[in-house]
Amino acid sequence: MKGADKSKNTDRQTAGQGPHAVTVRDLTRTFGDFVAVDHVSFDVRKGEIFGFLGANGAGKTTTIKMLTGLLAPSSGSGTVDGLDIVSQRRAIRSRIGYMSQRFSLYDDLKVEENLFFFGGVYGLNRAQVAGRVADLEGMLSLSAFARRVTGSLPPGQKQRLALACAILHRPAILFLDEPTGAVDPIARRYFWDLISTLAGGGTTVFVTTHYMDEAEYCHRLSIMYAGRIVEIDSPAGIKKKYNMASVEDVFIHLVDR
């Protein structure tokens, strides 16, 4: 595997050092008496692949919703690409890409129609979308199935299309919420090559996953438990600290309470 070669993790720990793509301080979100995200603080470096891990219900999606302007924090603060997550929510939307396991594509539209639709949502005209799709051809090979109806595509191709739609407007930060949940191991591995290529080009990638082999491809990991971040470091640093052979072992040690 070229892009996502685990042996490159050491180099990646220094990737994107400098100004932060995301900063979060004491970010908290309650639903009634329930504290879903509890005084969370962290920074994500520009160009970093930041893995945001946690068991079901740990508070990952709630955190992402606050960072992407979909949910107001109860308290605390944060910036995304230098913009305030409370007062500059609208401006943040044009700087970020978002893709989830559900892919959010229109199944009844052709592939190219989905691209033009999402390009339009991001303010691109047809010529700009066509130009960007041509630029992405080498990476995503969309032309082979551009005229097919999206609903008829196998999951791996749908995933590539969803990624293309999320990066048409060249976002500075790409949020991926369990992006590989629906695809087979070959498509997952291919997808991580794409993620590495994007990060190599300077895009910051903020990704949640339940696959611990994927966690190993990230520059740094945050592990969340019951609304709090209980560990944050590189995969190598985390394994060394707990003297364990895999991120999965550390993850289970930290969240299986």
Ligand SMILES: Nc1ncnc2c1ncn2[C@@H]1O[C@H](COP(=O)(O)OP(=O)(O)OP(=O)(O)O)[C@@H](O)[C@H]1O
């Ligand atoms: N709108 C809401 N109202 C009440 N509780 C909520 C709401 N949204 C989330 N929660 C609760 O907050 C907690 C955190 O949910 P969240 O979806 O952020 O977890 P997660 O880490 O993303 O989990 P998963 O891996 O299952 O996606 C859960 O207990 C969830 O039930």
